[in-house]
Amino acid sequence: MSMIKAHHLAASYGHGDTALKVVKDVSFEVQKGETFGLVGESGCGKSTILGALAGRNKQWTGSIEIDGETIGQKRTRAQLAKQQLVFQDPFGSIHPRHTIGRTLLEPLEIHGKDRRQERIEKVLTDVGLPLNFRYRYPHQLSGGQRQRVAIARALILEPKILLLDEPTSALDVSIQAEILNLLKDLRQREQLTYILVSHDLAVVAHLCDRVAMMQSGGFVEIATRQQLLENTVEHAYTRILMDGSRGYVSERRNNKGEALPV
Amino acid sequence: MAKSGTFSNLHDWLISEDFTSARQARLHTVYLGWLSLVANPLAFAGFAVVLLLVIVAAFAPMIAIHDPFAQDFAMALQAPSAAHWFGTDEFGRDVFSRLIYGARTTLYITILVTVIVAPIGFVIGATAGYLGGWVDVVLMRITDIFLSFPSLVLALAFSAALGPGIENAVIAIALTVWPPIARLARAETLTFRNADFVIAAELQGAGTGRILLRHIVPLCAPSIIVRLTLNMSSIILTAAGLGFLGLGAQPPMAEWGAMAASGRQYLLDAWWLTTVPGIAILTVSLAFNLLGDGLRDIMDPRNG
Amino acid sequence: MSIIQTSEPSAPRKSALPKAAGKVATSFVVILTTLLGLMMITFTVGRMVPADPVIAVIGDQADQATYDRVYKEMGLDRPIYVQFAGYLSDVVRLDFGQSIITKQPVSTDLARVFPATIELATLATIIGAGLGIPLGVIAAVRKGTWVDHVARVVGLLGYSTPIFWLGTIVILVFYAHLGAIPPGGRIYLYDEGIVQARTNFILIDAALGGHWDVFRSALHHIIAPAVILGYASMAYLSRMTRSFMLEQMRQEYILTARAKGLGQRPIVWRHAFRNIRVQLLTVIALAYCGLLDGTVLIETVFAWPGLGSYLTSALFFADMNAVLGSVLLIGIISIAINLLSDIVYRFIDPRTR
Amino acid sequence: ATPKDELVIAITMTTMRGLDPHEINQLEAAEVVANLYDRLIALPPDNITDPQPSLAESWTISEDGKTFTFKIQQGVTFHSGNPVTAHDVEWSLHRLVKLGLAPSTDLRQWGFSAKNVDELIRAEDDHTLVLQTPEVWNPNLILYSLASYSTSIVDATFLAGKEKDGDWARNYLQTADAGSGPYSLVTWRSNQLLIADAFKDYWKGMPAMKRVYMGHVPESSAQRLQIDAGDVDVATRLSSTDLSGLERDGKVTVQKVPGFGFYYLALNQKDEILSNPKVREAFRYLIDYDGLANSVMKYYGTKQQTIIPAGLPGASDEMPYKLDVDKAKQLLAEAGYPDGFSKVYFAQPGTPESELGVSLQNSAAKAGIKLDLQIGDQIGKFRSRQFELFSSRTGERLPDPHAVLQSYATNANNADDAKLSGLVAWRSAWDVPKDIQDMVIAAAHETDAEKRDALYARINETYLRASPALVTSFQRTDPKAVRHEVKGYVGHPTWLTRWDTVTKSE
Amino acid sequence: MANTSDTILTVENMSVEFPTLSGVTTAVRDVSFTVGREKIGIIGESGSGKSTTGRAIMRLQPPQAIVKANRMQFEDIDLLTASEEEMRSIRGRRIAMILQDPKYSLNPVMTVGEQISETVILHERATSQEARSRTLAMLERVNIRDPERVFDLYPHEVSGGMGQRIMISMMLIAQPSLIIADEPTSALDVTVRQQVLSILDDLVVERNIGLIFISHDLNLVRSFCDRVIIMYAGRVVETIAAADLDQAQHPYTRGLLNALPSLDHPKDRLEVLRRDPAWLEN
C-alpha cells in the first residue's frame, strides 16, 4: 500500500514572466513504512518537493495522493496533520519566545485535541527529552535537543508521514548519530513513512530504502540502498555525489588534470 | 553585598534555568531583564526618572505645595523663593505646583497616544506584512501618505482642524505616530513571515489571526516596545510643540509646552517661566530616550 | 565544472530595460496616489478648521450681506466634492489659488517663502551631517569608550530637547545677554529692499548682487537657527550612523579585511563606511524631511519668514489655499527627496543595480 | 541700530490682509493706509474731535444739515503724478459704498447705498465735491466718517487701467497703493515686512524719514529685545510686562493710545441661564478689574464699566463693580443656580484677550461656574450666535459715542434671520430695551451739542442699569513703545498714525 | 609526516579566555601544536574552540578575549610580543586566512578585483597597474576563465564556488607562508567543494607552505590533510597523522568515528558518543 504517490509533479515560484519552474515533472511512490531519500546539489528543488507534499508550496501541478486520498492545493486541517515537516535549522524552526511546552501545546490547540499535558509528556519521552524541558526556552537547549523538540512537535499530531529536510546537516556528527537513531526507532515504533532530504549520501544510505538523485528539478536516477552500498549506481552524477561523501579525492594523486567529469 | 537568606534564595530561584513551572520561566526572563536594566546605568537613570514622573503624577495633590490654579495678580511673576520654589507665573500661580500637575498632563497624553497607537500600528503593519499582495499595497500606501507629511505639520494640521483641546491633541498626535509603528511592525513581520517556525505553525493548520497574535506579536513586541518608548519622547515633544503653538491643552490645565510658550512672553522678566517647564520636558523626554535606548540593548540586541 | 565557471549576471541585465520602465510606471502611479491621498487629507483638514475663511477676508464687523456675498464668491456654497474637484483641476494647472492673507497667488508666496526654509534646512543638514556622521563613526569604532558615551548623551540630548525652547533660550542668552546674534528674521529689517530678489535664497541673491554686507548680515542671522536645527539632525544622524557602523563592523568581511592586514582607518572608511553610504543617504533624506518639521517651530521662534511660519499662520487663519498649497509642497518635497534617495540608492549600491 | 533717516516699526502682521483702504478692517493695515493715502479731512490725534482740512481745503454745510460741499485742494498729486481732483474723491467714495465691504459701514450707516450713492455723492467740477445725506445726522458724524481710513482717496485715473472684470481694481489694490499720501508702497510681504518710501512731491513737503520699514515681529519679548537694542524704533505688540520693563529701563516712551472700543464679554441670550439678569449681573462681579488693571491690562485698557468711552460726550467715571465672588454667588443663588453651572467659553487668542479669559475662568470657578475655556479664533461662531460665552474686544473708529452705542446698544430685529451680524448686541441675541435703542437713534440725529451730551449721559446710565448681555470691563488702549530719539510718532485713536511727522534726534 | 625541521608555527600552551557576565569562559585551554610545510587539520565539535584557535594565531580574536601562551612563534616572529603594527604587516602577507562563507566574507560593495588588489597594494606597495595584472594572473591561477570580466564583478554576482576561489586568490596573492582556512568549503556543494579543495591543495603544495585546515568533517580532513589535531571543549585531545586516524586512541576520536554513517561500512545503529568528564582533565 503506497502512502505517498506523486505523479507528474511540477512546482514553480513567482508569477507571470518572473515565474521560475523549479521542479519539472517528477513521479514517485513511497510505501507505508518506507523511507525515501532525495539528494542533489543545492537549489535543485529538494525542499520544493517536500514543500508541495507538506502543503507549504501551493504552486504545483500534477497529482499528489497521500494515504490514498488525493490532495488539492488547499487542504483541510486533518489533511495537514497527516504529514509534518522537520526543518534543517534547529535554531530557526522553534519559536524563540515560546517555551518548549508552549511550542508543543500549539498544534494541540489548533486541532482541539484533548489530554494535552499527557500528550506533551508522552511525546517528550518519545524523543528522549526530560519532562521539565517543557518550561525551557529554545535558547537554553543545544542544537540536538532542539532538533528533538522539532521532531516532537511534528509527532504530537500523530502524523503518518514525516518530511525531513536535512534534519542533521546543522549538527555535529555525534549528535547526528543520536538523531538518526531516534528517527530509526520512531519509524519502527510508530509505523511512520519518511521522505528524507540530505546531501550526505552516507546519511541517506543509512536511513533510506530508496533514493532519488536530483539535478536541476528532475530525477536523474532512483537507486536502491543496495545499489548505493554496492556502488552499482549508474548515473555519473550519482557517482560524483558518492565520491564527495567519501571525502576529498586528490587530483594530483589521481593525476587526471584539473577538470572533473560532470 | 551580603544578601539576606530569603532574598538570595529568591534570586537563586529566579536565576536558575532548571525550571519547574511555566511561571518560573516567565519570571526568570523578567528578572534577567531587570538585572540588565540595573546593569545599564544610563537606562536605569531613564527608568528612575520615568518612575518618578509616574509617582509625581499619581500623587500630584500631595506633592504640590500650592493650588496650581489659584490666581493672584498681586503675586504675579515672583522670582523663585522659599514659598514658590520655581516662582509664580503671570497670574500669580505657583509654577512648581503647576509643574507637578503638568506631569499628569504629560503622562496622560503619552500613555493615551501609546495605547491608541500600538494596536493600530501593529495590526495594520503585521497584516500588511503577513498577508502581502494587494492588502500590503493598499495598507502601505495609506501609511506612506501619512508618512509623507512631517509629523509635526500633520499633527498641527489635525489639531488645528479638530480645535484646541487635549483630547484632540491626542488624536492628532496619534494620527502621526501610528505610521512608523505600522512600518516597523510590517518590517518585523516580514523577517519572521518565512521563518521556519511560522511555516511549521501554518503547516499544522494555524489561521492568520492565530499566527499574528501568538507567533508574530511576541517577536515584534520587543522592537515595538522599544520604538514606543522612544516615541514617548517624541510624543512629549510634539505635544509640547502643539502647546507651544497654542493648540493642545487648554487653560487652566497645566501643560509644560503651553507653560513654556506662555512664559516666553515674560522671558526677559521671568526667565523661570520658560526655563523650568522646558527643563522638565527635556528631562522626561531624555529619560524616555535613555530608557528606550537601554531597552533596545536589553530586548533587541540586533540593533546594538 | 561549467555550472560554476559562468556566473549569471548577464542574464538579468538583458531584461533590465523593460523592467526599469515598469518600475518607473509603478512608482509613478504610487506617487500619484500618494499625492491624491495627501490632497484629500489636507482638503478635509482644511474644511474642518473652525476658523471662518470668510471672516478672514471681510473682518469681524462686516454685516451679513457682505458675508453672504463673499461666501459665494469663495465658492463655499458648492458641495464639498465639487470644491475638491475644482481644487484638483486647478492644482493640475499649477494654480493653487490665491491666499486670503497675502492676497497673492499661493504659488508666488511659496516661491518666496520656500527658499528661506530650504536655505535653513540645507545649512542645518550640512551641519548635522558634517558633524553627526563622523561622530557616529567614531562612536561605533570606539564602542564602549568615553567617546561613545559622550556621543550617546549628546545624541540623546539632541533627540530630547524641545527645539522651540532651545531656540528661546539661545535668543535669551546670545541675543539679549551677549548680543552675539541678531534677534531673528533673515536679515535686519533695515537691510531689506537692498538686494534684488532673483532666487529668493538671500545668501545667493546677496552674493550675486555683490552686496557683501547684506550677505554677512544674512549669514549672521541664519547661524543660530541653523545650528539649533543642525544639532537636532546631528543627534539623529550620529545615532543612526553609529548603529549602522556597528552592524557593519560585526560582519565577516571586516574580519577578512583585518586578516588582509588592513589598518583601522581603511577598514572603517574604505570597507565599513562604504557599506553604510546607502543607508545613510536614506537617513539623511529622512532627516531632511524631518527638518521641515523642526522649521515650523524654529521659524516661529526666530521669526524666519519661511514655509513653516507661512503654514502655521495659514492654518490659524483658515487660509485654505495657502494651507493646501504648502502642505502639498511639503508632501511633494518629501516624496521627491525619498524618490531621489531611492534613485541614488540604486546608483551607488551595486546589489540593487 | 537703525539708520537716522529711516523708521523701523515692529508690528504683528498676522491679521494684515491686504492694503485696499476700502476693504481692510484692521489696525496695522489702517496705519499703513493712513500714510499711503490722504482723506478729505484729518482728525488731529491730540484733539480728535476737531475736524481739520486735508485734501478738502474747506467745506460748507447747508442749513438743513443734509448737504456738504467740499473744496478740493489744488496742486496735490498722486504717487502716479496724476492730480488729485474731485472726480477721484467721487470715485473713491462710490467705490467704498459699492464694494460694500466691512469698512463701507462708515458711509452706509448714514443711509448711503449702492443705489443712491451716484446721486448723493457727486463731483461738481474738478475741485468741488457735493455730498448729500439721506437723513439729517449730527454733522460731526459725517465729517468724522470722511476722516476715517475707509474714505481714503484713491487715484481713479490710474486705477482705471488696473481694473479687471469690473472689480474696481480690487485685486490690484490689495498689494499696491494708488494714493497721494506722504509714503508710497515699495514692498509688502505678508507676515514678513512692509517697506514704504517717502513721497518726494508730497503736498506738505517730503517727510523726514526717507523710508519706513514695518517688520513682522510676533513675539513680545523679541520686540522688546529689538527696541531695547535699537534694532527697531517703534514696537506695537508688547505685553504689559515687557512694556513695564521697557519703561523701567528708560530707553523708550510708552504711549497708551486711547481707542474707542471695549474689552467685552458676550453672554448668549438664547441661553436660558445666561439670559437671567441676575446671572448677567453676577458676571460683572466676577471680573478681577483691579488685578487685571495693574498687570495684564496695564497698557491695554483703562477700567471703564459704563458704555460710553472716556473722553467722549456723556462718558462717566462711575465704577460700580469690583471682583466680589460672594456677591456673585448670592446673585446666582437668587437666580436659582446656587450650585453654579457649566458653560463653554470662547476667548480670542493673543495678549491680553487670552489672559482675560483665563482670569475670568478662574474667578468664575470660585463662584461655582465651570467655564470650559477654548482659546482660538471663534469669531465665526460668535457671528452666527453659536456660542455660550464669548469675549473679545472691539475697535470703533469714530470719535463719537454713537459708534460704540450703535453696535452695543441697538438691535433693530433680534430674530436669527435678521442677520444684523455687524452688531455685537445682535450677535449676543440681546433684545436691547426699546428705550435705549430709541435714545441712541435720537442722539445720532441730534444736531445740538448740549442736548446730545445730555442724551448720552442718560443712555449711559440706563444702559448700566439694564444689566446688559455685553459686559464691558476695559476701554481699549493701544500701547506703542517709541524710542526716545524718535519724535513725532503719535499714536492715533482712530488708527491713523502718521509717519510724515516723525523725526529723529541726535 | 611533517618535517619538524621546517617548522613554521609553534604554539605552546595557548589559552583563550572570554570574560562574561557569569564568569570567565575558557574557549581554548593549554593548546600546543606545531605547523610545518604541511596540511594540518583541526577537527572537533561545534564550540570546541577551532575558530578561536585559528583567530588567536592571527591575533584577530574579539577585543574582549584574553590570549595567554607560553610560546607562539611564527617563523622569526614572536606573536605574543609583536606590536599591532607588526601584526598588520604579517596578516595577509605572511599568514593568510580563508573564511567559511564567501557570501559574507567578501565586501558586498567593492568589486572583486578591488578587494584582491588591495592586498598587493597594501603589502607590496604595488601601483594599481601592477596590482591589476597581478590580480588577473592570480584569478587565472585559481581557474577563473575570464579574469578581466570577473575583476569588475561584485561579490553578489559570483557563485559560491567562484567566491571561495576569489577568497583564495585574495589571500594567496601576497605569497604567505601559512594559511588558516576556517571551514572553507562547508558552505559549498559536494561537487564544488572538490574543485575548490583541489585548487587549494595545488597551491599549498606548489608553494610549499603550511595550511591549517579547520573542519568538522572527519572524512574530509582524513582525505585532505597530512596531520589531524582533534579538539574537544577547548583542549587538544589527540594529534595524529591523517592516515592513522582509524587507529586513533582517544575515546573521543573513536566515538566520533563510530558515530559516522558510512557507505563502505554500513551499520544498523550508529554508536552514540559517551562523554567522559575525565577528558576535561588534561
Ligand SMILES: Nc1ncnc2c1ncn2[C@@H]1O[C@H](COP(=O)(O)OP(=O)(O)OP(=O)(O)O)[C@@H](O)[C@H]1O
Ligand atoms: N520562495 C521562493 N521563491 C522563488 N524561488 C525560490 C523560492 N524558494 C526556492 N526557490 C528557488 O527554487 C530552487 C529550488 O529551491 P529548493 O529550496 O527546493 O532547493 P534545495 O534542493 O532544497 O536546495 P538546498 O539544498 O540548498 O536546500 C532554487 O533555485 C531556489 O533559488
Ligand SMILES: Nc1ncnc2c1ncn2[C@@H]1O[C@H](COP(=O)(O)OP(=O)(O)OP(=O)(O)O)[C@@H](O)[C@H]1O
Ligand atoms: N566573543 C565571544 N565571547 C564569549 N565566548 C565566545 C566568543 N567567541 C567564542 N566564544 C566561545 O568560545 C568557544 C569556542 O568557539 P569557536 O567559535 O572557536 O568554536 P568552533 O570550534 O569554531 O565551533 P564551530 O564548529 O561551531 O565553528 C565557544 O564555546 C564559544 O561559546
Ligand SMILES: [Mg+2]
Ligand atoms: Mg533545501
Ligand SMILES: [Mg+2]
Ligand atoms: Mg568555527
Ligand code: NI
Ligand atoms: Ni504519467
